[in-house]
Amino acid sequence: MKKVKVRFAPSPTGPLHIGGARSALFNYLFAKRYDGEMVLRIEDTDLERSRPEYEKEIIDSLRWLGISWTEGVDIGGDNGPYRQTERISVYREYVEKLLASGQAYECFCSEEELEKEREELLAKGEMVRYSGKCRYLTPEEREEKLKQGIKPAIRFKVPDNKVYVVNDLVRGKVAFETGNIGDFIIMKSDGIPTYNFAVVVDDALMGITHVIRAEEHLSNTPRQLMLYEALNFKVPEFAHISLILGSDRQKMSKRHGATSLIQYREKGYLPEAMYNFLALLGWSPEGEEEILTPEQINKSFSLDRVSKSPAVFDLDKLNHINQQHIKMLSLDRLKELLRPYLEASPYGEKIASLGPEKYELLVMALRDYLVCLSDIVEHARIILEDIEYEDEALQVLKGEHIKDLLLQFIDEYPPVDGVEEIKQYMKSLVKKTKLKPKDVFMPIRCALSGKTHGPDLPYLISIWGREEVQRRVRKTLEIIDRK
RNA sequence: GGCCCCUUGGUCAAGUGGUUAAGACACCGGCCUUUCACGCCGGUAACAGGGGUUCGAAUCCCCUAGGGGUCACCA
Numbered sequence: 001m002k003k004v005k006v007r008f009a010p011s012p013t014g015p016l017h018i019g020g021a022r023s024a025l026f027n028y029l030f031a032k033r034y035d036g037e038m039v040l041r042i043e044d045t046d047l048e049r050s051r052p053e054y055e056k057e058i059i060d061s062l063r064w065l066g067i068s069w070t071e072g073v074d075i076g077g078d079n080g081p082y083r084q085t086e087r088i089s090v091y092r093e094y095v096e097k098l099l100a101s102g103q104a105y106e107c108f109c110s111e112e113e114l115e116k117e118r119e120e121l122l123a124k125g126e127m128v129r130y131s132g133k134c135r136y137l138t139p140e141e142r143e144e145k146l147k148q149g150i151k152p153a154i155r156f157k158v159p160d161n162k163v164y165v166v167n168d169l170v171r172g173k174v175a176f177e178t179g180n181i182g183d184f185i186i187m188k189s190d191g192i193p194t195y196n197f198a199v200v201v202d203d204a205l206m207g208i209t210h211v212i213r214a215e216e217h218l219s220n221t222p223r224q225l226m227l228y229e230a231l232n233f234k235v236p237e238f239a240h241i242s243l244i245l246g247s248d249r250q251k252m253s254k255r256h257g258a259t260s261l262i263q264y265r266e267k268g269y270l271p272e273a274m275y276n277f278l279a280l281l282g283w284s285p286e287g288e289e290e291i292l293t294p295e296q297i298n299k300s301f302s303l304d305r306v307s308k309s310p311a312v313f314d315l316d317k318l319n320h321i322n323q324q325h326i327k328m329l330s331l332d333r334l335k336e337l338l339r340p341y342l343e344a345s346p347y348g349e350k351i352a353s354l355g356p357e358k359y360e361l362l363v364m365a366l367r368d369y370l371v372c373l374s375d376i377v378e379h380a381r382i383i384l385e386d387i388e389y390e391d392e393a394l395q396v397l398k399g400e401h402i403k404d405l406l407l408q409f410i411d412e413y414p415p416v417d418g419v420e421e422i423k424q425y426m427k428s429l430v431k432k433t434k435l436k437p438k439d440v441f442m443p444i445r446c447a448l449s450g451k452t453h454g455p456d457l458p459y460l461i462s463i464w465g466r467e468e469v470q471r472r473v474r475k476t477l478e479i480i481d482r483k
Numbered sequence: 484g485g486c487c488c489c490u491u492g493g494u495c496a497a498g499u500g501g502u503u504a505a506g507a508c509a510c511c512g513g514c515c516u517u518u519c520a521c522g523c524c525g526g527u528a529a530c531a532g533g534g535g536u537u538c539g540a541a542u543c544c545c546c547u548a549g550g551g552g553u554c555a556c557c558a
Contacts, residue, residue, distance in 0.1 A: 310489065
């Protein structure tokens with residue numbers, strides 16, 4: 001069997017978004033699965049909107065996700081260049097061929113004319129397609145237009161009454177009749193090819209065997225099939241994967257909140273969690289386990305298990321997957337990953353002066369609370385900020401004998417403050433006071449943190465240390481006295 | 484509007500003619516625990532509708548409805 005070769009071909013008109021990332025991932029997984037190759041091509045023929053900085057950002061995002069390729073803009077290869085604006089002469093060559101064989105023609109229609117035509121058709125309730133009027137221009141008319149300085153666009157002559165069948169790997173056979181398709185532009189009047197043309201030339205020349213892309217391209221496929229035929233290129237296999245929708249079931253867009261991969265990266269979603277989540281959006285593993293490492297996914301991916309129906313992006317699920325992947329991280333790795341978030345926060349200095357042992361305790365105390373890495377800042381608040389009293393905690397502090405308990409607590413506080421020692425001491429305190437555990441722990445928790453909820457008390461106490469604990473208790477005692 | 488795709492719980496989904504119609508997220512309840520979270524256990528909840536085909540349809544066919552995509556000198 002011929003070696004599988006796929007490609008991901010983003011246009012650098014914005015950051016890599018969720019949908020694009022998933023297309024890239026599915027291509028990558030497919031190539032990986034069959035030990036094939038992958039091309040990264042940049043489709044920057046939209047001169048208006050393309051920006052080099054986006055190209056860089058997209059590449060960064062892909063690399064972050066864990067996707068790599070065997071040929072592409074950044075690493076070169078035998079089929080370059082990989083940026084479409086650098087391949088204009090190649091497209092020109094093929095356009096000439098079509099022109100010479102009469103399969104394409106020059107179109108001099110102005111934008112206004114076309115717009116008017118479109119509106120008329122729409123008003124009459126007819127199919128919106130180009131009339132083909134420039135198809136039959138006489139040589140004299142053509143000369144005349146040229147003389148007027150009108151730069152023609154090149155249109156492809158769509159064959160009459162033909163049926164093109166896309167043999168889609170996820171959808172099966174899909175047929176299109178050419179009667180519904182008007183002659184389309186393959187090269188704009190400025191000499192830049194349009195998407196439908198460039199994509200065919202490039203995919204063919206680069207030896208792409210499988211085109212895996214979003215469903216929005218399905219109805220473009222017959223046009224591309226015509227071009228493959230006209231140019232005598234070998235037709236690749238196609239697989240159109242369903243769209244990713246927002247919670248309102250519309251195609252995912254900026255309105256739906258964070259849509260670019262980089263935003264998730266910044267919030268502290270793990271690349272392996274994103275990989276897992278994106279893979280599950282449209283693909284399902286055979287087993288029941290859904291929390292999977294990239295390696296596990298690479299091994300089991302297949303197009304047969306890709307769903308035809310569109311999927312709603314579910315942040316709850318992403319959160320869950322991220323949380324699970326965070327749990328799988330080693331403590332050392334987690335400490336490393338969390339540090340930048342803390343350092344960039346208002347607690348930057350405090351973290352720096354905390355020392356490695358206490359920093360580790362902080363991470364241990366808080367790790368189960370994290371849905372994403374940036375959550376650490378909010379959760380660290382209780383440890384790094386001075387006491388902020390909640391009403392509920394103040395209520396607890398009103399209880400009888402609270403003052404005695406607190407005094408006894410700081411008085412007997414052990415000379416060492418490891419988590420285990422503190423735990424033992426707390427137990428002994430419970431025994432001595434003959435109170436219910438809860439009646440010992442809760443007041444102390446409230447006195448120290450001002451809150452009724454939070455991480456395990458021994459951790460908090462251990463991180464703060466003797467002096468800080470005493471300071472906090474005294475502060476609380478003052479407040480109780482004042483009331 | 485034409486063409487095309489899609490339709491199993493709120494969401495992601497398994498299922499390919501005979502199942503008590505999986506599982507996951509979310510939600511609810513319980514347990515664990517010095518609190519919260521984590522974890523564990525359990526629960527609510529689905530085959531869009533209508534016709535066929537068949538001994539038997541979530542599964543096959545047709546129609547209807549709903550959603551989406553596309554019809555650019557955007558990709």
